[in-house]
Amino acid sequence: MHPNPTFHSADHAKDIALVRDRGFGTLMMNGDPVPMVAHVPVLLSEDGREVLIHLVRSNPIARALSTPQPARIAVTGPDGYISPDWYGIEGQVPTWNYVAVQLTGTLEILPHGKMREVLDVQSAFYESRLAGKAPWTTEKMTPEVLERMMRMIVPCRMVVEDIAATWKLGQNKDDAVRERAAAQVASGVGTELEALAALMAEPPVL
Numbered sequence: 001m002h003p004n005p006t007f008h009s010a011d012h013a014k015d016i017a018l019v020r021d022r023g024f025g026t027l028m029m030n031g032d033p034v035p036m037v038a039h040v041p042v043l044l045s046e047d048g049r050e051v052l053i054h055l056v057r058s059n060p061i062a063r064a065l066s067t068p069q070p071a072r073i074a075v076t077g078p079d080g081y082i083s084p085d086w087y088g089i090e091g092q093v094p095t096w097n098y099v100a101v102q103l104t105g106t107l108e109i110l111p112h113g114k115m116r117e118v119l120d121v122q123s124a125f126y127e128s129r130l131a132g133k134a135p136w137t138t139e140k141m142t143p144e145v146l147e148r149m150m151r152m153i154v155p156c157r158m159v160v161e162d163i164a165a166t167w168k169l170g171q172n173k174d175d176a177v178r179e180r181a182a183a184q185v186a187s188g189v190g191t192e193l194e195a196l197a198a199l200m201a202e203p204p205v206l
Contacts, residue, residue, distance in 0.1 A: 001102060002166040009165035009206050015101045016048040016163070018077055023126060025075035027053065029061050029107065036061050042073055043122050044103070044160075051103060051158040052118050062109065062154050071107035071158055076100045078199065080190025086181040087173065097168050097185075097196060104162040110155040116146070118155040169196075169203040178203075 001008065009015050019025070025042040028035050038061050043052045051073060055062040061071075077099030084092035110118065120138055127135035138146055170178040182200035186193045 001100070001164045002168055004168075004172070006172050007166045007168040007206070009101075009167055011206070012048060012163045012165070014204055015165040016044060016046070018099065018165075019044045019048075019075045019101050019103065020046075022075050022077065025073045025103075027061065027071060027073050027107075029064065029069055029071045031060070031064070036064065040073075041122060041126075042075060043125055048103075048163060049160050051105070051160060052122060053156050053158070054115070054118055054122070054153045055156055057152055057154050061107075062156070065107065065109045065154075065156070068106045068108040071105065073103045073158065074100060075103070078190070078192035078196035080185050080193050080196045081188050082170070082181055083184070083188065086184040087177045088180045089177055096190075097170060097200060099165075099167050099169075099196075099199065101163065101165040103158065103160050104164070105158045105160040107156060107158045110157055112150075112154070115150045115153065115155045119150070167199070167204060167206060169200045171203050171206070 019042060023041060023043070025040065027038045027040050030036070038055060038059055040053045040055065044050070079096060079098035082095045082097050084094055116138060123136060123138070141149070170181060173181070179201055182197045185197040185200060190196060
């Protein structure tokens with residue numbers, strides 16, 4: 001995470017909410033010679049203590065989970081480049097503002113018999129957020145096709161032991177300076193710039 005404690009979150013309720021809202025992250029686990037990485041749908045429990053994911057059976061991380069392993073999941077929010085010119089004061093340098101949450105814990109493969117339960121819980125959560133349609137469920141698949149598809153993936157759970165978050169939104173600047181920059185962000189470079197501008201204009205209490 002960012003080394004400046006000014007940007008670190010102490011109250012993790014908003015961090016948990018961001019992860020649950022995003023629903024997608026980067027899973028990392030130790031490997032040889034480099035860390036193993038997978039990009040996965042992420043379902044974090046409301047209390048932030050458990051993450052459910054599933055992996056393709058052939059994924060190197062899945063193959064390495066013969067025993068539970070330490071792992072980390074990174075989930076990112078809005079981000080964007082900040083030009084020094086936007087501050088309206090001298091002596092500034094370029095930077096990049098962003099929101100990111102890291103979940104660290106122990107990852108394990110669940111028994112194959114849990115695969116449908118994990119799929120049902122995940123799909124129910126995501127489908128509930130879609131407007132204008134009846135939720136998709138595994139009941140819409142024939143048992144044979146469902147079983148064939150489930151044999152290709154493995155259910156996993158990470159018990160969360162630590163949540164670390166950075167909300168780098170210019171809080172180290174005077175309010176007027178930060179707000180001037182926020183007013184320019186939407187015309188810049190990054191992702192979800194309007195959301196980033198709104199966070200910069202009124203950063204959350206950390």
